Amino acid sequence: KAGVTQTPRYLIKTRGQQVTLSCSPISGHRSVSWYQQTPGQGLQFLFEYFSETQRNKGNFPGRFSGRQFSNSRSEMNVSTLELGDSALYLCASSLTGQGYEQYFGPGTRLTVT
Amino acid sequence: SQKIEQNSEALNIQEGKTATLTCNYTNYSPAYLQWYRQDPGRGPVFLLLIRENEKEKRKERLKVTFDTTLKQSLFHITASQPADSATYLCALIRGGYQKVTFGTGTKLQVIP
Numbered sequence: 738k739a740g741v742t743q744t745p746r747y748l749i750k751t752r753g754q755q756v757t758l759s760c761s762p763i764s765g766h767r768s769v770s771w772y773q774q775t776p777g778q779g780l781q782f783l784f785e786y787f788s789e790t791q792r793n794k795g796n797f798p799g800r801f802s803g804r805q806f807s808n809s810r811s812e813m814n815v816s817t818l819e820l821g822d823s824a825l826y827l828c829a830s831s832l833t834g835q836g837y838e839q840y841f842g843p844g845t846r847l848t849v850t
Numbered sequence: 851s852q853k854i855e856q857n858s859e860a861l862n863i864q865e866g867k868t869a870t871l872t873c874n875y876t877n878y879s880p881a882y883l884q885w886y887r888q889d890p891g892r893g894p895v896f897l898l899l900i901r902e903n904e905k906e907k908r909k910e911r912l913k914v915t916f917d918t919t920l921k922q923s924l925f926h927i928t929a930s931q932p933a934d935s936a937t938y939l940c941a942l943i944r945g946g947y948q949k950v951t952f953g954t955g956t957k958l959q960v961i962p
Contacts, residue, residue: 770950780894780952781940793949829894839884839950841893850880 739763741830741842749848755816758845762809762830768792769811770839771803774825786811787834815847823849853877854942854953862959869930871956873923873940878951880942883916883923888937888955897938898925930960 742761750756762769771783782795786805803813807844809830815822825846829839857872875881881902886894889903900907900916900923907914913926940953 772952779954782950782952785949793950796867816899829893838896838899840896841886844893 740844741828743828743842744828745845747846747848748817749820749850752818752820754818755814756818756847757812758826758828758847759776759829760811760813760828760842762811762828763840766830766832766840767809768834769805769809769832770829770831771811771813772827772829772846773797774827775823783811783813785834787789787829792834798800818849820822854940856938856940856956857952858956859954860957860959862961863930865930865932865960865962867930869927869958869960871925871938871940871958873925873953874922875942878921878942878944879918881942882943883914884941884943884950885912885914885923885925885937886941886952888939894939895928927958929960930958931960932960934958935960 744759768787770785772780774780784803785793789805800816805811824846825826827841827844829841831837831839854875856910863869884899885897888894898907898914900914911928915924937955937957939955941948941950
């Protein structure tokens with residue numbers, strides 16, 4: 738069974754630009770969650786999608802948004818990038834939700850200059 | 851405010867000994883607690899899940915305890931090996947919408 742895949746793996750963007758990250762969950766998994774990981778703040782929850790609906794949201798500004806498609810693939814978008822958005826963005830999939838076993842992808846390393 | 855603390859940022863232990871990692875929480879009533887392992891440059895890997903009505907869970911050399919009175923979970927690795935060196939994260943999940951909150955992690959170093 739293929740694992741969670743994330744593209745791209747690395748990105749360098751300039752302040753003010755926007756970025757879209759993609760996540761393909763494990764086949765059959767309907768829940769996809771996104772996290773931001775930084776050395777200072779650790780792993781912080783962004784949002785969770787289940788069957789194309791946002792079910793949970795963390796405490797991030799509206800510049801962070803996401804969506805899920807009918808095949809469970811998900812994208813997250815960050816608009817008007819700030820230096821502080823530099824982080825490892827992780828996607829995790831699960832059969833039913835975060836309360837159960839989550840499978841993480843390798844992450845996208847975003848650097849904002 | 852809600853807070854999750856993992857005992858220390860780093861823990862060094864001799865090979866063959868039992869490593870014990872702590873996860874303490876305040877102002878929280880989790881329905882589940884999970885432990886993950888994360889290696890540098892990789893996403894976390896799920897290890898164990900324990901429910902609020904369970905006291906202990908085991909998997910091979912791993913053991914997790916969950917004390918809702920003390921608001922604490924202990925994670926043990928017996929007969930530790932250098933390959934166990936990694937950062938270990940605890941994650942608390944509330945019931946209902948099952949929103950998850952991760953601790954900051956403990957970096958375990960097993961010394962040969």
